[in-house]
Amino acid sequence: MYLKNEVKFELSFAAQQRYLAFSLFEVCLALREFQKQRLLLLPVERKSLSLGGYHEWFEKPFAVWLDVVSQQVKKFIRRKSRRILHRLLFS
Numbered sequence: 596m597y598l599k600n601e602v603k604f605e606l607s608f609a610a611q612q613r614y615l616a617f618s619l620f621e622v623c624l625a626l627r628e629f630q631k632q633r634l635l636l637l638p639v640e641r642k643s644l645s646l647g648g649y650h651e652w653f654e655k656p657f658a659v660w661l662d663v664v665s666q667q668v669k670k671f672i673r674r675k676s677r678r679i680l681h682r683l684l685f686s
Contacts, residue, residue, distance in 0.1 A: 616659035623653040 606614065633644045 612659060613663050616656040616663070619653055619656035620660045623650065623657070 633641055
């Protein structure tokens with residue numbers, strides 16, 4: 596049973612992959628920031644926070660993220676170039 600204001604929807608498999616890839620990419624960025632911040636600690640404390648090779652965990656999601664971004668950029672460029680062309684031809 597759903598609440599009155601709750602909206603139920605299902606994502607396609609591709610949309611689920613994109614959502615997961617973006618979520619994992621955000622985690623990767625947070626871990627990178629964490630890794631940078633650990634340099635501010637004493638050397639003794641740093642050893643317990645070592646995350647060597649963490650970036651390797653995100654190779655596949657990063658590839659998906661790059662694919663999505665490249666598709667979005669291509670759409671943006673097409674849309675903008677059509678607008679510019681339309682202005683040039685009909686202005």
